[in-house]
Amino acid sequence: MRVPLEAYLFLSAFLFAVGVIGVATRRNALIIFMSIELMLNAVNLTFLAFARFLHSMDGQIFVFFVMVVAAAEVVVGLAIIIAIYRNRETVDVAELNLLKW
Amino acid sequence: MELVLFAGLAVVAGVAALLVVVQRHAVYSALFLIITMGALAGIYILLEAHFVWVIQVIVYAGAIMVLFLFVIMLLDIRREPNPWAPPDRARILVAVVLSLVLLVELGMAVGQRLMLSPAGGPDVAGGFGTTQTVGRLLFTDFLFPFEITSIILLVAMVGAMVLAKKHQ
Numbered sequence: 001m002r003v004p005l006e007a008y009l010f011l012s013a014f015l016f017a018v019g020v021i022g023v024a025t026r027r028n029a030l031i032i033f034m035s036i037e038l039m040l041n042a043v044n045l046t047f048l049a050f051a052r053f054l055h056s057m058d059g060q061i062f063v064f065f066v067m068v069v070a071a072a073e074v075v076v077g078l079a080i081i082i083a084i085y086r087n088r089e090t091v092d093v094a095e096l097n098l099l100k101w
Numbered sequence: 102m103e104l105v106l107f108a109g110l111a112v113v114a115g116v117a118a119l120l121v122v123v124q125r126h127a128v129y130s131a132l133f134l135i136i137t138m139g140a141l142a143g144i145y146i147l148l149e150a151h152f153v154w155v156i157q158v159i160v161y162a163g164a165i166m167v168l169f170l171f172v173i174m175l176l177d178i179r180r181e182p183n184p185w186a187p188p189d190r191a192r193i194l195v196a197v198v199l200s201l202v203l204l205v206e207l208g209m210a211v212g213q214r215l216m217l218s219p220a221g222g223p224d225v226a227g228g229f230g231t232t233q234t235v236g237r238l239l240f241t242d243f244l245f246p247f248e249i250t251s252i253i254l255l256v257a258m259v260g261a262m263v264l265a266k267k268h269q
Contacts, residue, residue, distance in 0.1 A: 002103060017207065022121065024192075024199070030178070038122075045145075048145055060150055068254065071160060072253050078168060082172060086267075
């Protein structure tokens with residue numbers, strides 16, 4: 001029996017919600033970043049599921065571009081985190097409060 | 102058979118994803134995220150996305166997560182403080198409740214009868230998802246975005262080198 005589309009979409013929704021929990025709950029900037037990657041993976045799964053069930057290659061091409069942009073984003077984001085660590089000796093986002101009045 | 106494979110991989114992916122967000126050490130989170138990405142690569146095989154799952158394993162799990170691990174070990178992070186202390190506890194409870202609301206809403210949206218091909222729908226064309234098909238599309242219909250991605254990667258490399266440089 002073929003796996004229904006709703007199963008893939010529900011798994012993707014679950015992974016996305018777990019990513020949202022990670023971003024909103026954790027204080028370590030690196031784990032927040034990893035939760036963002038988890039959300040991007042969930043969206044990739046949605047794209048591929050629809051590409052499969054609509055018989056369209058557009059979804060897979062878009063996943064390729066999502067991965068490229070995610071790679072570029074990770075590179076720049078980690079460089080920023082390293083720069084922050086050099087200045088403040090911490091990656092705890094609760095301590096990055098220079099913009100608070 | 103496909104259902105059994107999908108169920109197993111989905112459970113692995115879901116449990117590993119939950120473990121990513123509850124670990125106190127960042128290294129364990131990164132390793133569980135690698136497991137999640139591996140399970141997702143297996144699911145991509147079930148979705149006839151042959152080029153994409155190879156790229157997922159090589160680029161996502163094999164390069165991006167390795168970069169994460171490098172940075173985690175470079176920064177020498179301590180264990181995260183106990184999240185059940187009062188100032189954090191309220192924030193965590195609100196976040197979890199709202200995320201569960203999000204999950205329920207997404208589940209309701211997914212649960213609508215989507216009127217797409219039913220469980221026994223027609224199979225896809227022969228070359229669906231292969232490297233040849235993706236390559237041909239990238240160099241014909243999607244040529245412009247493909248060239249833009251090379252510029253994105255160049256900008257990211259230059260930006261990272263500038264940001265992370267030690268200023269003497």
